[in-house]
Structures are given as C-alpha cells and as structure tokens.
Amino acid sequence: MVHTPARPPVGAPPVRINLYSDTQTLPTPAMKEAMMRAEMGDEQAGADPTVNELCDRMAALMGKEAAVFMPSGTMCNVAATLTHCRPGEEIIAHETAHILTSEGGAHAALGGFQILPLRGPGGQFSPDELRAHIRGKSRHTPTQRLVEVEQTANIGGGTIWPKQVLDQVSAIAKEHGLATHMDGARLMNACVAAGLPAAEMAAGYDSVWLDFTKGLGAPLGAVLCGSAEFIDEAWRWKQRLGGAMRQAGICAAACLYALDHHVDRLAEDHANAQALARGLRQIPGMAVETPQTNLVYFDPAGAGLPAAELVKRLRMQGVQLSILGGRIRACTHLNITAGMIEETLGLLRAELARG
C-alpha cells in the first residue's frame, strides 16, 4: 500500500529529510562495525552462530519456544499462514491488513487461502466485530482457521492494539478453535509506547514476528516466533520459498545490534511524531490524525493545498513524504531528528502560505 516514491519531479534536489518510510533507514556506522565482526556459518545447516543467537534472543523476547530468521517480514507472514492453514481455508484480518493489501496476493496464490476483511477504525476490529464474523460450520462455509492482527496497524495510522483487546480477540479465536497470528512488523514501537514487554503483547498469539528493517534500522531480516513444532514447519516453508540462507550471520549481527541499541530510542521517533502532529495542528484547516507511534497521517486539503501538490512542493525542497489513501504519511525513524521536524514544519507553513 505504500508505493515506491514517484520519480522525483524534474530538477528536484537529493532527499535531505526522508519521512517517506522507516524502511528507508540506513545502517549506522556502529551497526556496520557489528556486521563486520559477525561470526558466521551455514545458516541452512543451523550452523550460523550469530543467527542462532538472534533466534534464541527473539524466542525469549516474545515468550515463545522457538524462532526462525527470515529475509523479510512478508516471508514471515507467508510462511506463517502456510503453516497454520490449508487450501480453501479462511483467514480473518482487518481490511487494511498488510497480508491483504500489500503482499501481492501471496496468501491466495501460494496457499489458496481467502481472507475475510473485517472493519473498524484505526486498522483494528473489535472483539464484537470478530464474533459477528465467526461462521457456523456447514458444508457451505469455508473453514475458518486463523485470526490475524497487526501491531502496530500500519495503514490504520500506526495505532496500538490495546493489550486487553488483543487478549479478548485471542480468547474468542481459541473459543472457536482458530489459530492466532500477530504481524509484529512494528511490535517494538507498540511495546515502547505502551510500556509493555513484547511477550505480554504476544501472549495470546500462536505466532508473532518482528521486522528489523523498519524503525530498528537493520538492512534486512525479520524473525518469526512460535512453538517448536510450528517453527519446524515454518522452516520447511522457508526452505521451499527460497528463504533458507547461508552466511546470514552478517545480517543477524545487525539485528542483534538493533535489539541492543535501537529499541529504547524508538521513544524519540514517537516524540518527533508528536512534535510534527502538534505543529501541523496549529496550521488552520489541516486535518491531523493523532499519532500513537511513529506514523503521522494528515490531509492538507482544508489548509489550501491538495496532498499531492504539497508532497511535490516539499520534494522540491528535499523533503520526501508519501501519500496513502489520499492523505499524507510522514514516518519518523532513526535518521530523523527533532531539527528536521522543525525544518519540515517551516517548509510546510511556507508552501501553504504561498498557496
């Protein structure tokens, strides 16, 4: 759903302030040094010590038995649904979920699964909405197998599913014999903002994964966690999908570095997002969604310029924003400072004043 940045307008300068996405963070010099020092082995053979250390740490962090290192978050979602479900079965998810909007139809193409899209504000469905969509078992209905949630809900505005709602959702799923999966691409953003450990957030979920390429700033990698049996089967899917690697420790070292150095600092990204939202709200006519984490969605139409025009004008000043569902998204991350937020607000105000 987040599209690759449009080709820059003719004459646009290089991007100085990249609010496009937290996927565009670059490894820091210290992270690169940790990568250079990584011990490596054959990951497919289970013989890469750095990957093994990362998986052990992640399983402990998430409170699960086992973990597997994947090249991407998308592969975590795909391997997870392929492990949980059989062809013709149904996955229940929010209508804006990444598995539904942004994975190239992988779950239908590779698994033969259908996704039942639920509605609700902020990228979240309520326990009542879930209950209302549990199908009775009959020859006519698809077999429902899995309930999926996204923490934080990306297109929903980077919102945090409250722990209590997560628990209610997983309890309803269990009551009806459904498995549960958490897309935790930005789970640590939720944990830092809510002050809760990841293991508590994910307690009711059979599988959960974390992306290291979002605000955590690693160049690649995500880790899927679950029971030992689940991870064994997910490993088989990783092999089938071509995700089994060799000397992957060089990448796992970046993820370990991120766990040690880039988790607590997510609070800075959230503070920068709040500062941006506060500044935007002072602009008359600007519609701003209150950020809960590092994503700020706003619509400048009421402030005098259409979203696309404002994005283009900012790009001409070296500031990259994105457009999602007609509104602008600004994403704070490792490479964004408080000063850059102030500068962006100044440029925005100037462009709106120019009209």
Ligand SMILES: *Cc1c(COP(=O)(O)O)cnc(C)c1O
């Ligand atoms: C980015 C993202 C993914 C996919 O992760 P990749 O590492 O880019 O494949 C999945 N779910 C959500 C919510 C995301 O934001």
